[in-house]
Amino acid sequence: MELSEYKNIYENEATHFFYVANHEIVLSLIKRYRGGKNLRILDAGCGTGLLAKKLKQFGKVSAIDVHPEAIRFAKKRKVNANLGSVTKLPFEEGAFDVAVCIDVLYHQRIKNDVRALSELFRVLKKGGILIVRVPAYKWLTSAHDRHVHTRERYQKNELREKLIKAGFTIEKLSFVNMALFPFAVFTSVIEKTRTKTSSKSGVTRLPWPANIFLTGILSFEKHLLPYINLPFGLGLIAVCRKR
Numbered sequence: 001m002e003l004s005e006y007k008n009i010y011e012n013e014a015t016h017f018f019y020v021a022n023h024e025i026v027l028s029l030i031k032r033y034r035g036g037k038n039l040r041i042l043d044a045g046c047g048t049g050l051l052a053k054k055l056k057q058f059g060k061v062s063a064i065d066v067h068p069e070a071i072r073f074a075k076k077r078k079v080n081a082n083l084g085s086v087t088k089l090p091f092e093e094g095a096f097d098v099a100v101c102i103d104v105l106y107h108q109r110i111k112n113d114v115r116a117l118s119e120l121f122r123v124l125k126k127g128g129i130l131i132v133r134v135p136a137y138k139w140l141t142s143a144h145d146r147h148v149h150t151r152e153r154y155q156k157n158e159l160r161e162k163l164i165k166a167g168f169t170i171e172k173l174s175f176v177n178m179a180l181f182p183f184a185v186f187t188s189v190i191e192k193t194r195t196k197t198s199s200k201s202g203v204t205r206l207p208w209p210a211n212i213f214l215t216g217i218l219s220f221e222k223h224l225l226p227y228i229n230l231p232f233g234l235g236l237i238a239v240c241r242k243r
Contacts, residue, residue, distance in 0.1 A: 005148060006069040010048040010076075012204075017211050018177075021218030023051050025176065025225060025237070026100060026131055030058060032226035033171060033239050034129050039097040044086045044120060045104030049074025052081065058098070064089065066109055085109075086116040091123045099124055102133045103235075108149040117166035124242040130168065133237045134159060136175060140188050140234075159236050168240035174225055175233030179217045184234050 013019045039059035043052040046063035047070050055061045064084030065071055074081035084090045086104055099120050105113045120130050135145070135153040145153070156173065163170055175181075206214070224230065225237070 003069060006048060006067070006073055010073045013048060013050045015211065017206070017214035017218060018180075019050065020215050021221070022102070022133070022177070023054055024219050025222045026051065026102065026133075027054060027057075028222040028226060029131055029172070029237075029239055030055075030098060030100075030129075033241075034058075034098055036097075040095060042089075042091070042096045042099040042120075042123060043079075044089065044099055044101040044116075045107075046070065046074050046079065046081055049077040049079040049081055051100070051102060052079045053077045055098075055100070062091070062096075087112060087119060089119045089123050093122050094125045094128075095123050097125055097128050098131070099128070100131045102131070103135070105132065106134050106150050106152060106154065108151045110151065114162050114165050117162060117168070121167045121242055126242055128242050129171075130240050130242075131237070132159075132163075132240070133176065133235055136233060136236045140184055142184070142188050143191055154236055156236060159238060163238060163240050167242070169243045170238060170240045172225070172229065172237075172239040174229035174237055175235070176221060176225065176230060176237040177218055177234035178221065178230045178232060179214070180234045181232055 037059060041055050041059055041061045043055060043061060043063040046052045046065050049063060052061050052063040052074065061080060063074060063079050063081040065081060066085050071081050071083055086101060101120060105116060110116055124130065138153045140153055160170060160173055
């Protein structure tokens with residue numbers, strides 16, 4: 001992503017509705033599908049480190065990211081973060097009970113996403129789970145995608161096939177952030193009518209009533225996703241296990 005975006009995320013991640021809600025969803029899925037304490041957890045592509053910090057409630061967390069700027073901000077949050085690529089993880093086989101890979105596979109730096117998934121499979125213990133999130137629908141590309149260097153957005157069947165190819169058993173594969181979908185479609189259509197393409201971040205500070213409202217709507221999905229799959233949404237989220 002653009003270098004300035006790391007600072008932008010670091011400053012907004014703790015309160016912005018998108019991050020607050022999606023972090024709560026990830027935590028709820030860990031509780032539902034793995035649970036327990038004293039787990040070894042990997043945050044593969046930790047960004048500025050706030051999710052990794054929250055994951056400490058489940059046990060010992062290791063984090064990697066490919067960009068030094070991400071590591072710099074993650075360390076400011078007291079996260080055990082080091083440089084590393086998800087396509088060549090610097091850990092031994094079977095090292096972790098849980099791995100999370102949130103909004104990473106889609107990036108231009110990931111030339112082979114199946115290889116990345118295979119690496120995540122390798123470092124998990126037998127019975128361990130992976131939670132992965134990616135942006136959905138190829139036709140939904142926006143200025144934000146260009147700003148964060150999106151390689152591709154995913155179709156549901158495409159993600160399913162790649163997870164299976166990497167060796168995983170899929171326990172949940174659902175759309176996520178359903179409430180944002182109409183706004184994303186509208187924004188994408190408007191942008192496509194413009195002759196000049198732009199690149200800008202979608203992470204901006206909203207008036208607090210709007211931010212609280214959106215946080216509440218999106219966070220409600222944490223009560224739904226452990227039990228049902230959503231029919232559409234801004235992203236895809238999967239829970240898969242190493243059998």
